[in-house]
Amino acid sequence: MGLRANPTYRQRRFGAEVRAIRERAGMSTAEAAGVMGMRQSHISNVEAGRTGLSPERLRALAAASGSENTTHIDALVELGQASGKGWWTEYREQLRPSLLDLAELEDRAVNIVCYEPMFIPGLFQTLAYATAGYQGGYALSSREQQGRELDFRMRRQRVLKGEPPRIHAVIHEAALHVSWGSSETMRDQLLRLIEVGRLPNVTLQVLPFDGRVGFGTSFTLLEPAVPQLSTVVVEHVEKPLYLGDPEALARYRNWFARLCEAALPPLAPEGNTEAYLVKNSLGLIQRLLYPLLQEEPHVSARVAEVELQ
Structure with missing residues (x-):
C-alpha cells in the first residue's frame, strides 16, 4: 500500500499519539523500530499520518514504553483502524x-x-x-x-x-x-x-x-x-x-x-x-x-x- 498524500486529521492525530508514546518513553525512532520489528523510515511515515500501524505493533510499542493506560491504547487502536467513512x-x-x-x-x-x-x-x-x-x-x-x-x-x-x-x-x-x-x-x-x-x-x-x-x-x-x-x-x-x-x-x-x-x-x-x-x-x-x-x-x-x- 502506498503512502497517503493527504492524510486526514484522524490519521495525523493517530500518528501524533504514536510519536507521543515513543517520546514519553525516551525512545528514538530506531529503538521504536526495533521494538516493533519494522524499518525506521516506516516509523517516520506512521508518525506523519502517511501510513497506518497494526494493533499488534502499537501494543508492542506501548508495552515497551511502560504505558499502563490500556483504555487509551484500546481507543488508539480503534482510532487507527477506523475506516474514516461516513455520510x-x-x-x-x-x-x-x-x-x-x-x-x-x-x-x-x-x-x-x-x-x-x-x-x-x-x-x-x-x-x-x-x-x-x-x-x-x-x-x-x-x-x-x-x-x-x-x-x-x-x-x-x-x-x-x-x-x-x-x-x-x-x-x-x-x-x-x-x-x-x-x-x-x-x-x-x-x-x-x-x-x-x-x-x-x-x-x-x-x-x-x-x-x-x-x-x-x-x-x-x-x-x-x-x-x-x-x-x-x-x-x-x-x-x-x-x-x-x-x-x-x-x-x-x-x-x-x-x-x-x-x-x-x-x-x-x-x-x-x-x-x-x-x-x-x-x-x-x-x-x-x-x-x-x-x-x-x-x-x-x-x-x-x-x-x-
Whole structure:
C-alpha cells in the first residue's frame, strides 16, 4: 500500500499519539523500530499520518514504553483502524478537508462544547440563517459551492438525533443581535435556538454584554469516549486550527469553564414561569425575539409552543 498524500486529521492525530508514546518513553525512532520489528523510515511515515500501524505493533510499542493506560491504547487502536467513512464521504473532492474532519470528529464525540462570539453555532442554525451568512460573508465562492456547503452544514445537524452527544454552548449576546437576512430569518433562528436549548442533551448559555469580556475567536472542543483523544477546533480566517496536545486541551477546557461562570444561567428544559423571572439565557433570547414577533400579523402555532406557560 502506498503512502497517503493527504492524510486526514484522524490519521495525523493517530500518528501524533504514536510519536507521543515513543517520546514519553525516551525512545528514538530506531529503538521504536526495533521494538516493533519494522524499518525506521516506516516509523517516520506512521508518525506523519502517511501510513497506518497494526494493533499488534502499537501494543508492542506501548508495552515497551511502560504505558499502563490500556483504555487509551484500546481507543488508539480503534482510532487507527477506523475506516474514516461516513455520510460525509460523499463530499470528498467537493469540500475542504477541514469540513470533513469536523464531521468525523462530531460523529465520534460524546461531548461537544463550543463558544461563539458572533454567530449561532452551525449545529443550531436554520437553513435561512446559514444561507444569509454565506451570501453576506466575505468568502469568495460560487453559488454552487455555497450550496454544497449549506447542504453539508444542515446534514451535520443529524448528530442531534439518535444517540446524540452532550452539547454545551456559550453564545455571546452579540450573536443574537446580528441581523442576517430579514427579521423573519432572525425570528425563526431565535425560535430554533430556544427549541434546541430545551433538548435534554443540550446546555445553552448566553454571555451578556454586561458580563466579562469574552473571547473574540470561536472554538469547539470535541471529546470522544476517551477524553485524552479530544480535539479543539479554533476558527481562523485562513483555515481552522486543530489542536490535540494535552496543554491545549487543558487550556481551552479552563477557558470554557470561565466562560460558563461568566454567562447567564442556562435554559432549563423543565423551566416554569417562576424560573424565568430571574435574569437568564432564555429571558434574554425572548426579549430579543418578541419585537420580531410583533411584526407578524398572526402568531403561528410554533411560536405559541415556545412562549411562556
